[in-house]
Amino acid sequence: MSVARAMISVTLPVLNEQTRLPRSLPRLGQFLRDGARLPFEFEIVIADNGSTDRTQEVAERFCRELPEVRVVQFSERGRGGAVKRAWLGSEAEVLTYMDVDLATDLDAFPALVVAVASGRADIAIGSRLMAGSETNRGWRRELISRVYVRLARAVCRLRCSDAQCGFKAISRFAAQTLLPQVEDNGWFFDTELLVRAQWAGWRIAEVPVKWTEDRDSRVKIFRTAWEDVRGLMRLRRELARNRKAEKPDLAGPEPSGKKMGAKK
Ligand SMILES: Nc1nc2c(ncn2[C@@H]2O[C@H](COP(=O)(O)OP(=O)(O)O)[C@@H](O)[C@H]2O)c(=O)[nH]1
Ligand SMILES: [Mg+2]
Numbered sequence: 001m002s003v004a005r006a007m008i009s010v011t012l013p014v015l016n017e018q019t020r021l022p023r024s025l026p027r028l029g030q031f032l033r034d035g036a037r038l039p040f041e042f043e044i045v046i047a048d049n050g051s052t053d054r055t056q057e058v059a060e061r062f063c064r065e066l067p068e069v070r071v072v073q074f075s076e077r078g079r080g081g082a083v084k085r086a087w088l089g090s091e092a093e094v095l096t097y098m099d100v101d102l103a104t105d106l107d108a109f110p111a112l113v114v115a116v117a118s119g120r121a122d123i124a125i126g127s128r129l130m131a132g133s134e135t136n137r138g139w140r141r142e143l144i145s146r147v148y149v150r151l152a153r154a155v156c157r158l159r160c161s162d163a164q165c166g167f168k169a170i171s172r173f174a175a176q177t178l179l180p181q182v183e184d185n186g187w188f189f190d191t192e193l194l195v196r197a198q199w200a201g202w203r204i205a206e207v208p209v210k211w212t213e214d215r216d217s218r219v220k221i222f223r224t225a226w227e228d229v230r231g232l233m234r235l236r237r238e239l240a241r242n243r244k245a246e247k248p249d250l251a252g253p254e255p256s257g258k259k260m261g262a263k264k
């Protein structure tokens with residue numbers, strides 16, 4: 001396989017995004033074609049589960065007009081489930097997703113992809129809470145985000161500085177191994193993916209991002225926080241059971257170290 005033909009996939013999970021999708025998708029397409037300076041082909045996958053507005057119509061129009069755009073549609077709600085479905089259905093070597101509001105500045109995207117494509121990491125995540133990040137958001141979400149990540153670190157031994165930023169990349173091999181183990185299909189999906197990846201020894205790289213809050217949000221903050229806490233406790237119990245049984249946490253990766261585009 002030649003480097004020039006390697007493919008990255010960018011999933012845009014969407015729920016009732018008839019307004020934000022037409023603003024963001026052309027910008028993203030332009031960036032991937034001209035701005036990103038990545039030597040890879042790309043596809044954009046719009047993953048829509050459960051929209052009740054005109055999102056489907058908008059997505060299908062983009063799909064007809066732009067050859068690099070695909071749409072996947074299904075009924076169960078949840079951002080995690082949408083990302084999982086889109087990633088498992090893609091042939092690309094590097095699978096990424098980002099929120100459709102483009103709250104994370106696209107400037108960080110090449111670093112995210114290169115971390116995985118080069119073989120340096122199996123997963124790369126945008127972080128709003130590490131040195132070099134710039135975050136512009138209200139105090140309430142800032143506080144919740146900081147408290148949550150501390151909790152995840154204490155309860156589940158997470159070592160990342162930010163779990164929930166909607167800006168992530170994963171190798172196809174890691175995705176195919178890890179995704180079937182991830183039970184959550186909602187907002188906790190991201191944390192569960194990272195926790196399971198760390199338990200099993202996959203390598204995670206963090207990339208600092210510029211992040212600007214878009215106040216148009218699908219998140220129901222208290223319900224989501226409660227579901228996140230329940231998710232952490234579920235993983236905690238699993239960790240305790242595994243320790244008691246003296247099992248290795250989960251099957252880890254075969255160290256591949258293979259770079260994307262390397263000859264097979
Ligand atoms: N496919 C899908 N996408 C969702 C769902 N819920 C939220 N999203 C998408 O997830 C992304 C982040 O949502 P947003 O409301 O901006 O979250 P916030 O930035 O954390 O407030 C957006 O692209 C949403 O359209 C869902 O149930 N299914
Ligand atoms: Mg948002």
